[in-house]
Amino acid sequence: MNITPNNSIASHRTGALVGLCDWDITAKLGFSPNIEDDPDKVVNSWGFDVDGKPCAIWDYKGSHKRGIFSTFGPRDVLRRLFGDHYVSDR
Numbered sequence: 185m186n187i188t189p190n191n192s193i194a195s196h197r198t199g200a201l202v203g204l205c206d207w208d209i210t211a212k213l214g215f216s217p218n219i220e221d222d223p224d225k226v227v228n229s230w231g232f233d234v235d236g237k238p239c240a241i242w243d244y245k246g247s248h249k250r251g252i253f254s255t256f257g258p259r260d261v262l263r264r265l266f267g268d269h270y271v272s273d274r
Contacts, residue, residue, distance in 0.1 A: 185234055185264065189218050192231045194240035194256030199272040201241065201253040201262075209241055209253065212265060228253070234261045 201209070206228045210216050219229035221242060229242040239257030247253065255262055255270070262270045 185261075186236075187213055187265075188233050189213075189215050190231045190233050190238065191219065192238055192240065193219055193221060193229070194231075194242070194254075197254045197256060197273060199255040199257075199259065199262060199270060199274075201255060201266055201269050202271060203251050204253065204266070204269050205251060206243075206248060213241075234265065237261055 206217065209230065213230055213232060217228040217230050219231045221229040225245050226242050228248055229240070231240050233239065237258050239255070239261060241253050241255050243253050259272045259274070
């Protein structure tokens with residue numbers, strides 16, 4: 185898998201990561217949070233492409249303190265990256 189950072193903010197949530205912290209996500213993606221999002225609601229936000237497919241991960245209103253991060257992107261891609269930590273909203 186080719187993972188590259190991008191500057192896109194996700195338009196909506198398609199799933200979640202559970203049981204992870206920001207360091208786990210940074211280690212898996214290979215880069216630190218790279219998106220400036222709404223500072224009143226979001227602390228960590230990553231925008232990236234996986235093999236050309238846009239994806240995003242962000243925390244929302246303190247969800248990172250509970251080990252929960254919102255996701256945007258194809259289910260199969262996020263499942264390959266994060267295994268059972270990924271839960272689809274669909």
